[in-house]
Every structure is written in C-alpha cells, then in structure tokens.
Amino acid sequence: MKRTVGVIGGEGKMGSWLRRFFASAGCPTLSADRHTSISPHDLVERCDVLILSVPIKAAVHLAREIGPLLRPDQLLTDVCSLKRDIVSTMQGSTKAQVVGMHPLFGPATASIQGQNVILCPIRPSDGFAWLRQILEAQGAVVTVTDPETHDRTMAVVQALTHWMTITLAAVLNRQLDIDSIERFATPVFRLQLGLIGRLLHQDPELYDMLIAHNPEGDRMIETFLVEGEKLRRAFVHRQEGTTVLTQMQADVGQRFQAEMERLEAILDRGLAPLQPSSDTASRVREDS
C-alpha cells in the first residue's frame, strides 16, 4: 500500500496539495519542479506512482517524454481539467498503468471528505485499484468514466458556466452603474458578483483553456444561446413563462434537493454582514 508518489509540478498549489494528501495517507512523496534538484527523470527512477500536476500542454509534453521510460508496474496519472488529450497521450506513450484523474476542487480545500474526483482508467489495474482505494478511504466521492463523457460534462460544469459569468460581467459593465450595483444586490445576486470577482482574480489562461480548449465547449455555449433565445420568446413575447416553469418543475423536479438546502443555509449565513476573517482575506490574495 505504501507506494512512493512522485509529483511533477509538486511545488505548485495543486502539487503541494497532492503531496500533503498522499503523505497523510502514509505514502512517501517526492517533488520535481522548476527549482528542485530532483528532476522528472529522477522521479521515474525512484517512484511507484507519477503524477503530472502541470498545465495541460506541459502535461502532454511530459507524458511523451517520460512515458517510454516507465515500467508496467508503475502508475502514470495526471490532474488536468480536460481528459481526452492527456489520457490518449499517456496511453500512447507508455507501458505503465494509466489513469486520468480530475479532482473537482481547488488547492484551498482542507479535506477531500465529500469532494468529487473523476477517474478515467485505461483498463483495470492494480494502480487504478490502489488510487481509488486511497481516495475513497479519505472520503472522496469517486466516479469512474471515460475521457469523452468527462469532457462533455465539463463543457457544461466549467466551460459554459464560466462563459455565463464572463458574459454577465460584460452586461453589467455595459448597462449599469457598476460602482453602485452592490447596493442593488439580493443575496443570490451577491453570489453572482462573487463569482465574477473570483473569476477575474484568477489566471486568464486557465479560464481560456477551460472554455476554448474543451472539445464540446462551443457546442454547449451554442446550445445555451439557442435555448436561451427560445426561453426569452416564451417568457417575454408569448407570455408562457408560468407554463414553461411548471413544465421544467415536472422535468427536473425534486432534483438538487441537497444542493438547494446547502444554498439556503449559505444564503441564511450570507445575510449576515460580511466580516471576512483575516485568514480568508490572506488566502484569497495568495491564491489569486
């Protein structure tokens, strides 16, 4: 069980998180990064498990470089937000066991308990069984799927919703007095403003990648524009809003009950005046 884990990009935010995670599970960990004396090639020599924790282009490049050096008993995995390219590159470049992994949370997460992790294994292997067991033992909700299903789902979960947030920011910026908008905000709209602020605080290249490089991102955005235009006509022009909503209640029904209850609890807490702890404020600055 105590496999040695080598993290390429192990000094970055997600890389540090991964090292802490596997260390807490009792695994020795090693890190290779730009300023470490240890190189990716050293990790190939010394580790049972190799994790690529770098941006997707670098991950694809590294998979091609170190893949051929790995043995069949080693495990090669990654943490990229899109899986199709990296998984097929890993598969094509190595005889090692291959699992694509997407932890659906950021490096500020204290505990993996209750967090979603997607795994895309190439085939059943002891490396895959080990990784899944480590994640589930610490409380992660592991879902196994193929890279295409993953990327199509992320086209909504990430590409579409981030595009929505950016577009809302553009409308606000054009149409309203943006300096006074907070005084007109409902608790729900405060969440929207928070999403805008958060997105614009982070690396533009990351969000560009999530939107533009998702193979199905464009199709999902187009679908939103088409459905949105239909709904606009139904509500505003045909006065069918109540009918549309009643039909949608029937279709989508009582789903998302847990998420709704979570949101209601959040809105209740959010209603209190904002008193950010100094911890939160400093963490936000550090992340951005």
Added chain:
Amino acid sequence: MKRTVGVIGGEGKMGSWLRRFFASAGCPTLSADRHTSISPHDLVERCDVLILSVPIKAAVHLAREIGPLLRPDQLLTDVCSLKRDIVSTMQGSTKAQVVGMHPLFGPATASIQGQNVILCPIRPSDGFAWLRQILEAQGAVVTVTDPETHDRTMAVVQALTHWMTITLAAVLNRQLDIDSIERFATPVFRLQLGLIGRLLHQDPELYDMLIAHNPEGDRMIETFLVEGEKLRRAFVHRQEGTTVLTQMQADVGQRFQAEMERLEAILDRGLAPLQPSSDTASRVREDS
C-alpha cells in the same frame, strides 16, 4: 415616531416579516388579509402607515381602491419587486405621502442588518424620513432612487439572472445525464445546481413576473445573448480568450472584492459534506 403600521397582506410570508420588523421597532401593527376580520378599509381608518404586501397586480388594484381615502399626513408604501407601475399608480390615486419600497431579501431573513433596501419616494416627506430612519436604525443599507433606475437594475439583478438559471437547467436537462450530474460538480457548480433547485421550488408566477413584466427584462436578456455570442467567438473561434479576460480584469478590476471574499468563505464551508439541519430542511419546505 411610534406610528401605527397597517400591513395589507399581513398574514403572508413577507407581510408577517414586515409586522415583526415594525413591531420590533416599537410600532403598533395591524394586519388585513383574506381571512382577517380587519379589512383594508379598517386599516385606512386606524393606521398612519399603509403597506401593500401583495402581488403587484393586487397592489395596483388596492392602491386605486384605498388611495383616494387616505389623508395627506398618512404614508402609503408597498414592497413590490418592480416599481414603475405601482409607484405611478400610488402617486396618481392619493393625496397621501407615497414611497415605493423594495426590500432586496426574502422573508426567511432573520435580521435586516447589512441587507439592501431600495426606496423610491415621490417627494421628500416626513413619512419618507420616518421610514428611512426606521430601516437604517436597524442596520439596513438604504438606497434612494427613481422607479426607472430601480427597474432597469432589477432587469439584470433579477430578470436576467433568473433567465440564466432557467436556461442552464434546460441545457442540463437536454445535454447531460442529469441524474449523475452532482457527481461531476465542482463547489462553484454546486451553487448553480442549488440556484436551479431553489428557483424550481418556488412559485412559477413570481419568476414569470420578475422576468416577463420587467419593462427592461427583454432588452437585458437580448444584450446578454449578443455579448455572449461575441465572447463565444472571441474565445472559441478567434482564440482571444486570454486577451478578453485581461481586458475585463482592467475594466471591472478589483470590484466585488467583498463579495468574492464572502464567496470564498462560503466555498470553504461548502466543501464540507452536506449535513442540513432539520431546521433548514423544514424551513425550505415551508417556503416552497
């Protein structure tokens, strides 16, 4: 200061909230509703302040009915989510003092501390000064504006964002396996699922009114569709996503810092597994 407050619709959720609020400020309150022995006309006789806490069509009807009966020393106000029609109707039907009011929060709110309230007074009056003072004394953030500015802003804050949520639900329902979507959710997407669940749990007529009856709702939705199509082309077709985001960072900049910090704190708490209290669960059911 201790004016008697009469709430028409005072047995409803928001009406009950208003009675508790004014009672806690030391004002005697009276309620007229469908099943009370007291009628709106009794309130006109016995109250210094009349609040219309009923859906907008009923509020317009009531303003026409009781407006002519009020004296110039009385105050007529309402809590509708759109202000243009109700304020002009109140203005046209009475010699009493008139203030349109929009509390930007729901009846589940325990304290008004830090909450936004919009006031649209017809002209300065002692009734307006009294109302503002009562709200601010208990910690509300009061903004004074005209009905047109209010409705235009709500076209984004309410009409546009609710339309976005409904459209996202439609895309999810068409494009993905909606039963497994929670296992693919990031903390941010969990908020989106919560917004969908919450909207579909509430009265379709309320949301239809907020979207379709806002005089600028259609224009804001159309603006979103146009800006969204531009952004789609910039990100996906012209590969200019990073440039667009960098420019938007420059335009919108460090705004919404407080909202972002609030959201970060929420996401941290949201990362814990959901354990809704029985209080929350029961309140949600009651509201829906």
